[in-house]
Amino acid sequence: MKEPKEKKKGTEAAAGAGGEGLFASCSFSDLGLHPALSQHLRDKMGFEFPTQIQAQAIPVVVAGRHVLVNAATGTGKTIVYLAPIVHLLQMYEPRVQRSDGTFALVLVPTRELCMQVHGVLQKLLHRFHWIVPGYIMGGENRAKEKARLRKGISILVATPGRLLDHLKNTSSFNYTNLRWIVFDEADRILELGFGKAVEEILDFLGSRQADHVCKQHMNTKSAKFSRQNLLLSATLNDKVNHLANISLENPIMIGMDCKKDSAVPLKLSLGDAVSSGSVVGGDLEGVGALSSQPTENYNLPSQLVQRYVKVSCGSRLVVLLSILRFVFERETSQKIVVFFSTCDAVDFHYSLLNKFNWSPNLQPEANQEQKFVSCRSFHLHGNMEHDDRRKAFHEFTSEKSALLLCTDVAARGLDFPKVRCIIQYDSPGEASEYVHRVGRTARLGEKGEALLFLQPVEIDYLHDLQHHGVSLKEYPLQKIIDSFSVHGQKHHNKKLISLETHPWVLFLQKTLETFISTESKLKKLANDAFCSWVRAYTAHRGELKRIFMVKKLHLGHVARSFGLKDQPSLVGRSHLIESKKRKRDQKKTLHSVRCF
Numbered sequence: 001m002k003e004p005k006e007k008k009k010g011t012e013a014a015a016g017a018g019g020e021g022l023f024a025s026c027s028f029s030d031l032g033l034h035p036a037l038s039q040h041l042r043d044k045m046g047f048e049f050p051t052q053i054q055a056q057a058i059p060v061v062v063a064g065r066h067v068l069v070n071a072a073t074g075t076g077k078t079i080v081y082l083a084p085i086v087h088l089l090q091m092y093e094p095r096v097q098r099s100d101g102t103f104a105l106v107l108v109p110t111r112e113l114c115m116q117v118h119g120v121l122q123k124l125l126h127r128f129h130w131i132v133p134g135y136i137m138g139g140e141n142r143a144k145e146k147a148r149l150r151k152g153i154s155i156l157v158a159t160p161g162r163l164l165d166h167l168k169n170t171s172s173f174n175y176t177n178l179r180w181i182v183f184d185e186a187d188r189i190l191e192l193g194f195g196k197a198v199e200e201i202l203d204f205l206g207s208r209q210a211d212h213v214c215k216q217h218m219n220t221k222s223a224k225f226s227r228q229n230l231l232l233s234a235t236l237n238d239k240v241n242h243l244a245n246i247s248l249e250n251p252i253m254i255g256m257d258c259k260k261d262s263a264v265p266l267k268l269s270l271g272d273a274v275s276s277g278s279v280v281g282g283d284l285e286g287v288g289a290l291s292s293q294p295t296e297n298y299n300l301p302s303q304l305v306q307r308y309v310k311v312s313c314g315s316r317l318v319v320l321l322s323i324l325r326f327v328f329e330r331e332t333s334q335k336i337v338v339f340f341s342t343c344d345a346v347d348f349h350y351s352l353l354n355k356f357n358w359s360p361n362l363q364p365e366a367n368q369e370q371k372f373v374s375c376r377s378f379h380l381h382g383n384m385e386h387d388d389r390r391k392a393f394h395e396f397t398s399e400k401s402a403l404l405l406c407t408d409v410a411a412r413g414l415d416f417p418k419v420r421c422i423i424q425y426d427s428p429g430e431a432s433e434y435v436h437r438v439g440r441t442a443r444l445g446e447k448g449e450a451l452l453f454l455q456p457v458e459i460d461y462l463h464d465l466q467h468h469g470v471s472l473k474e475y476p477l478q479k480i481i482d483s484f485s486v487h488g489q490k491h492h493n494k495k496l497i498s499l500e501t502h503p504w505v506l507f508l509q510k511t512l513e514t515f516i517s518t519e520s521k522l523k524k525l526a527n528d529a530f531c532s533w534v535r536a537y538t539a540h541r542g543e544l545k546r547i548f549m550v551k552k553l554h555l556g557h558v559a560r561s562f563g564l565k566d567q568p569s570l571v572g573r574s575h576l577i578e579s580k581k582r583k584r585d586q587k588k589t590l591h592s593v594r595c596f
């Protein structure tokens with residue numbers, strides 16, 4: 001037998017901290033996949049065993065059923081849909097050709113996920129060279145995409161907006177043989193406002209539930225092919241319920257909590273390979289597993305260590321930089337992802353990390369400077385140039401030790417290898433977003449840590465997470481702050497002093513403020529970041545407005561968290577409106593207090 005090209009990932013992860021129970025005890029060929037494909041998965045891609053969710057879902061997809069898959073982050077959902085599609089396509093007789101056009105369409109919410117899924121697809125198709133993979137997405141050259149579509153792409157990965165564009169404007173795009181439509185991260189596609197685009201896409205493709213049977217299949221193909229639609233995510237919501245109802249016919253639900261409605265009958269016998277887990281067949285309304293109940297529990301990797309750090313607003317920046325410096329000083333080879341709420345905040349912190357130098361004796365001196373956090377940093381957000389975005393994504397993926405500063409554009413589906421820690425510097429809002437952000441680590445049984453920054457006034461957010469079965473322990477911040485010395489002296493005072501008055505915090509804050517005040521570009525970035533941060537804070541929705549209350553913010557402290565000595569005076573119009581509203585609210589509160 002040939003030596004495997006990659007390590008056997010299944011075995012390796014299974015032996016790790018959270019690997020127990022993650023893998024099924026069968027092989028990919030037991031699930032009905034073609035021996036050549038199973039061998040390729042094992043020998044070339046290093047997948048020794050299927051994961052549990054793969055073992056449950058692959059036979060169902062191979063059997064041609066519509067499915068809705070809900071499984072934890074990093075459990076291998078990409079293979080759940082790609083492997084059966086490749087398996088079924090490679091069996092076509094005569095072989096599929098480019099001129100047959102597109103057979104499978106995979107819709108994803110972001111460009112990075114589009115590239116990633118395409119990458120996995122390319123690997124899967126190594127042995128099946130006659131099946132052509134391809135992608136289309138926002139930011140790419142339309143004319144080149146048109147040319148590729150004209151030549152023919154058998155399995156096409158796409159972002160919804162660009163796909164709709166080609167459906168409307170590229171007459172040579174041949175999808176008459178379309179058999180599969182996959183919605184990966186279905187809930188996110190809808191949250192991003194693509195709901196209408198998705199409905200239009202389904203109409204274009206004639207794939208609404210009522211007319212699901214593909215009437216235009218090629219005569220050369222022997223069988224009469226039905227459409228098969230698949231929806232997948234680690235979190236589902238009521239919007240997905242609607243999409244499921246209009247796009248899936250008599251679906252099988254996999255990974256749902258069957259106990260929620262044990263009366264729903266299993267309609268499909270899945271064979272011996274599907275030995276455990278939740279597989280439910282039937283009407284979505286009947287199961288009701290999709291309603292976004294506030295008490296719905298999320299399934300997080302059991303080995304993920306989740307903590308929070310309580311930091312007052314004015315000390316946030318110092319604490320973030322101190323933690324990063326502390327961690328990278330002790331362990332040089334590691335990857336960390338930090339999430340921010342806005343693109344401006346990412347730009348400011350990225351620029352600060354690249355410019356803010358430091359001398360070993362903790363005096364910023366021009367001669368012997370080094371970066372305050374000694375690692376390569378990358379940034380990723382939706383306002384970046386397309387090529388920069390692409391570069392950051394690929395480079396952070398291949399780096400062994402690096403820091404990624406990003407918005408939620410990186411929260412979904414991205415599979416950066418070996419990310420050790422996720423820091424949520426700005427809170428995620430919806431608990432489902434928390435789940436996806438932390439899901440960038442602790443993937444497939446690997447170790448991982450997550451750290452959530454909260455201000456004292458935001459601490460109720462922990463209860464919100466607890467309602468979803470997510471509980472966090474406090475991070476030992478004091479130890480880290482005490483480990484730094486100011487002018488060669490560590491803080492040995494046994495007496496507990498507050499974080500804000502700690503010598504290191506005061507020293508670093510002052511140094512940062514002085515530095516930023518002398519760097520005009522950085523100061524401008526800090527001003528912009530301040531304004532958009534406040535705007536983002538006011539945008540929390542529903543119940544979360546009660547926790548993230550803009551009127552409780554001290555804007556002077558917010559300015560400090562961007563290294564600004566003073567609260568920016570020249571701010572955008574929308575911010576002025578916000579602060580007027582705040583003042584009005586404050587007056588009202590005062591009035592109501594006086595009344596009682």
Ligand SMILES: Nc1ncnc2c1ncn2[C@@H]1O[C@H](COP(=O)(O)OP(=O)(O)OP(=O)(O)O)[C@@H](O)[C@H]1O
Pocket residue numbers: 009010046047048049050051054071072073074075076077078079233234412413414415439440443444
């Ligand atoms: N059977 C397997 N054995 C070993 N590794 C696997 C197997 N299946 C998938 N993987 C690897 O597991 C990692 C996670 O897979 P994938 O990105 O598909 O997870 P996911 O469930 O889609 O995650 P998310 O919910 O975050 O999108 C990838 O690195 C993938 O290569």
